[in-house]
Amino acid sequence: MPGKPLVLLLSGPNLDLLGEREPEVYGRESLADHVERARSAAESLGMLLEHFQSNSEAELVERVHAARGEAAGIIANLGALTHYSWSLHDALAAFDGVVVEVHLSNPQAREDFRHKSVVAPVAVGTIAGFGTVGYVLAVRAVACLLSPVART
Ligand code: DQA
Numbered sequence: 001m002p003g004k005p006l007v008l009l010l011s012g013p014n015l016d017l018l019g020e021r022e023p024e025v026y027g028r029e030s031l032a033d034h035v036e037r038a039r040s041a042a043e044s045l046g047m048l049l050e051h052f053q054s055n056s057e058a059e060l061v062e063r064v065h066a067a068r069g070e071a072a073g074i075i076a077n078l079g080a081l082t083h084y085s086w087s088l089h090d091a092l093a094a095f096d097g098v099v100v101e102v103h104l105s106n107p108q109a110r111e112d113f114r115h116k117s118v119v120a121p122v123a124v125g126t127i128a129g130f131g132t133v134g135y136v137l138a139v140r141a142v143a144c145l146l147s148p149v150a151r152t
Helices: 031-044 057-067 079-083 086-093 131-146
Strands: 006-011 048-053 073-077 098-103 125-128
Touching (some): 057 086
């Protein structure tokens, strides 16, 4: 992986509706707004950021496979797939870089079905409940984890 490290930001089902969908839970910013902020945070830390959104579990699995050997890190907000997609769990387990799980809301403070994450066991950690700043925090976490100091 020569050059600047690539961070893949993965967005799962229904996140394409951010800004319109349940704004009292997810805020009024669009997915494009979040991605732009994450991209500029990544660039200011010397990394490149690519975003991929899909409502299809299969497409998300394929994108994780393609990230193997390509991306240094994955920031994943897999929407409801977080709670039951063992195929995404396995795909992320096969990814050789840093994985950070992100949620705009705090799933632990919501319905029971959101309390389980199948992503969490294959992530370094989870950033949840910080709304609009969550993606920027996740980018910073990836940068720290990729820095030689963090690895020592
Ligand atoms: C979410 C939380 C999930 O439970 C939900 O299904 C989403 C969004 C979040 O960012 O807060 O779609 O991942």
